[in-house]
Structure formats: C-alpha cells, structure tokens
Amino acid sequence: xxxxxxxxxxxxxxxxxxxxxxxxxxxxxxxxxxxxxxxxxxxxxxxxxxxxxxxxxxxxxxxxxxxxxxxxxxxxxxxxxxxxxxxxxxxxxxxxxxxxxxxxxxxxxxxxxxxxxxxxxxxxxxxxxxxxxxxxxxxxxxxxxxxxxxxxxxxxxxxxx
Amino acid sequence: xxxxxxxxxxxxxxxxxxxxxxxxxxxxxxxxxxxxxxxxxxxxxxxxxxxxxxxxxxxxxxxxxxxxxxxxxxxxxxxxxxxxxxxxxxxxxxxxxxxxxxxxxxxxxxxxxxxxxxxxxxxxxxxxxxxxxxxxxxxxxxxxxxxxxxxxxxxxxxxxxxxxxxxxxxxxxxxxxxxxxxxxxxxxxxxxxxxxxxxxxxx
Numbered sequence: 001x002x003x004x005x006x007x008x009x010x011x012x013x014x015x016x017x018x019x020x021x022x023x024x025x026x027x028x029x030x031x032x033x034x035x036x037x038x039x040x041x042x043x044x045x046x047x048x049x050x051x052x053x054x055x056x057x058x059x060x061x062x063x064x065x066x067x068x069x070x071x072x073x074x075x076x077x078x079x080x081x082x083x084x085x086x087x088x089x090x091x092x093x094x095x096x097x098x099x100x101x102x103x104x105x106x107x108x109x110x111x112x113x114x115x116x117x118x119x120x121x122x123x124x125x126x127x128x129x130x131x132x133x134x135x136x137x138x139x140x141x142x143x144x145x146x147x148x149x150x151x152x153x154x155x156x157x158x159x160x161x
Numbered sequence: 162x163x164x165x166x167x168x169x170x171x172x173x174x175x176x177x178x179x180x181x182x183x184x185x186x187x188x189x190x191x192x193x194x195x196x197x198x199x200x201x202x203x204x205x206x207x208x209x210x211x212x213x214x215x216x217x218x219x220x221x222x223x224x225x226x227x228x229x230x231x232x233x234x235x236x237x238x239x240x241x242x243x244x245x246x247x248x249x250x251x252x253x254x255x256x257x258x259x260x261x262x263x264x265x266x267x268x269x270x271x272x273x274x275x276x277x278x279x280x281x282x283x284x285x286x287x288x289x290x291x292x293x294x295x296x297x298x299x300x301x302x303x304x305x306x307x308x309x310x311x312x313x314x315x316x317x318x319x320x321x322x323x324x325x326x327x328x329x330x331x332x333x334x335x336x337x338x339x340x341x342x343x344x345x346x347x348x349x350x351x352x353x354x355x356x357x358x359x360x361x362x363x364x
Contacts, residue, residue: 106168
C-alpha cells in the first residue's frame with residue numbers, strides 16, 4: 001500500500017481514475033494470471049477499488065494503490081484456479097499473443113513462478129514500473145523487489161534452455 | 162531464440178487498449194448492478210455551447226453551462242456528492258432529449274427528477290420558488306426573496322440564483338432586476354436574453 005502523505009489530494013472522479021489506470025491493470029493481469037481469468041480479476045479489482053473509493057483520503061498514488069488491489073485479487077484467482085476446473089470460452093486478448101510462439105511459451109513459464117517473482121517481473125516488463133513502485137505493490141523493500149526480478153529471470157533462463 | 166528479457170519487454174508494446182476498454186465497460190455494468198454508481202454525467206450539445214449534466218439516483222444534481230471548466234466542476238461534484246462518478250450519456254438520455262427539445266422551442270417544462278442536495282436553507286427556498294416560475298413569465302429577485310420568506314433579502318436571493326446548480330431546468334434566467342433590468346447570468350447575458358426571447362417573455 002502507498003504510504004500516507006501529509007499533502008491531501010482528493011481522488012478524482014472514478015471515471016478519470018478508471019480511464020487512467022485500466023490499461024496498466026489489464027497488462028499486469030494478462031501477465032500474471034491465466035488468460036481466462038484476466039477478465040474476472042479485472043472486474044474484481046475495479047469493483048473492490050470502487051467500494052473503497054469514497055473512503056480514500058489520499059489520491060496521490062492511485063496507480064500503486066490499484067495495482068496492489070489487482071495483485072491481491074490476482075493471487076486469489078490464481079489460487080482458486082487450481083481447485084476449479086472452469087469451461088473456457090473466448091480467451092481474452094493478451095499482450096504476449098503475437099506472431100511469436102516463443103512469447104507464449106515464455107509467458108506460460110512466467111505464470112509458473114512464485115507470486116512475488118511473477119508480480120515483480122510483470123510490473124517491471126509489461127508495465128515498465130520502477131523498482132520503488134514494484135516494492136510498494138508487492139510489499140517489500142526496493143532491494144527485495146530487484147532481487148525478485150533477478151531470481152525470476154534466472155529461473156526463466158534456466159527453463160528456456 | 163531471443164533473449165528472455167527481450168521477449169518480456171515486448172509485452173510493454175503489446176496493444177491492450179481495446180481489451181481494457183471492453184473490460185471497463187463490463188465493469189461499469191457490474192458496478193451499476195451492485196448500486197455502486199452514485200453520479201452519472203454526460204456532455205450535451207446546445208445552441209449555447211457544450212453543457213455538462215450530472216445526475217444521482219434522485220435526479221439531476223447539476224447542470225454546468227458552457228464556459229465553466231468541466232474538469233473542475235466534476236472534481237467539485239466528486240468532493241461534494243460522491244467520487245463514484247461515471248460518464249454515461251445513455252443513463253442521461255431522458256434529460257438530454259428534453260434539453261434538446263427545450264432549446265428547439267418544442268418543450269415548455271422539464272419532466273425530470275431533481276436532486277437539490279447542493280443547495281441549502283434560504284438559497285434552496287429561493288431556487289424552489291424559481292422552479293415554479295412558468296415558461297414565458299418573469300419574476301424579480303425581490304419577489305423570489307419574498308417567496309423564500311425574507312422580502313428584504315434581495316441581495317441574498319440574487320446570490321442564491323447565481324449559485325443555482327441546475328440552471329435552465331431551474332429557470333433562474335426568468336428572474337430579473339426589480340426595475341426590469343436583466344440582472345446577471347452564469348452563461349452570460351446574451352444567453353439569458355436569448356432564452357427569454359425564445360420563451361416569449363421579452364421582445
């Protein structure tokens with residue numbers, strides 16, 4: 001969670017918040033959960049944000065705030081996945097879907113990494129976030145965020161060869 | 162084979178705009194179903210420029226005339242009413258249609274609910290009295306002050322009308338100076354004059 005600051009910036013109308021952050025949330029979820037879970041996790045994330053929104057006193061770091069919610073919701077859905085076997089209809093478009101089969105293969109491996117490594121790698125590469133923000137989202141130190149990316153990359157490289 | 166971080170970096174450039182927009186649209190429907198939408202707003206074209214209209218489940222809470230900063234208006238509404246606000250022209254279809262008809266001279270009164278929560282006390286009484294001035298008629302600041310319970314508070318009545326959150330629908334343009342002068346108007350005096358001419362209240 002972002003730290004409380006003394007400067008009070010009231011959160012903007014939810015529409016502006018949604019327009020401003022929906023793509024970052026979508027990119028994160030696409031890398032983090034299975035393709036057929038992206039939409040549910042996206043809905044859950046913004047519904048949860050909307051419920052909490054009127055009580056928000058500080059609107060200075062809404063990006064980290066919503067990506068933290070997305071991270072938590074995504075972990076729930078990722079765990080739930082193991083238990084439920086759901087029918088798959090249309091797979092949502094995912095950023096990794098391109099002409100490159102190797103992209104798919106690699107992103108499948110990413111989804112097998114432990115939560116923090118997976119989250120750190122997705123935020124770093126798909127959203128281009130600085131380590132400071134990644135640390136806030138996965139609730140660790142900046143150095144630990146860096147370490148999670150390094151560890152994850154090492155595993156991926158090992159699995160790809 | 163490309164390096165791992167090179168493949169990962171491609172995700173940053175992958176287009177998600179369309180998918181995220183569709184997800185957002187589905188989310189807004191879910192939010193409505195769960196009664197988590199407190200304010201909807203839409204922009205409306207008019208002969209007097211673009212207007213902004215906002216509504217709560219009770220009814221129209223604000224109409225902002227052309228020339229006001231729309232972002233500022235929305236941020237203020239978020240503070241005063243609720244930040245759970247969504248742009249939804251569809252949910253405001255009825256109001257938008259009636260405004261169109263009114264500006265075309267085809268409608269004489271509005272059949273929409275009103276949410277008065279942005280006005281209080283004496284100002285609220287002045288505005289409620291103003292809402293009853295019929296199409297084609299005019300009144301005075303003094304008369305509105307009297308109807309609100311204080312005949313001497315002419316200036317306060319003027320201030321209340323200047324702070325009217327729902328102009329056009331609450332027809333503060335029908336209130337003139339006691340001597341017959343036009344007085345003021347948030348949308349500019351030419352708009353006030355044009356509305357009164359359209360309504361046949363002045364020549």
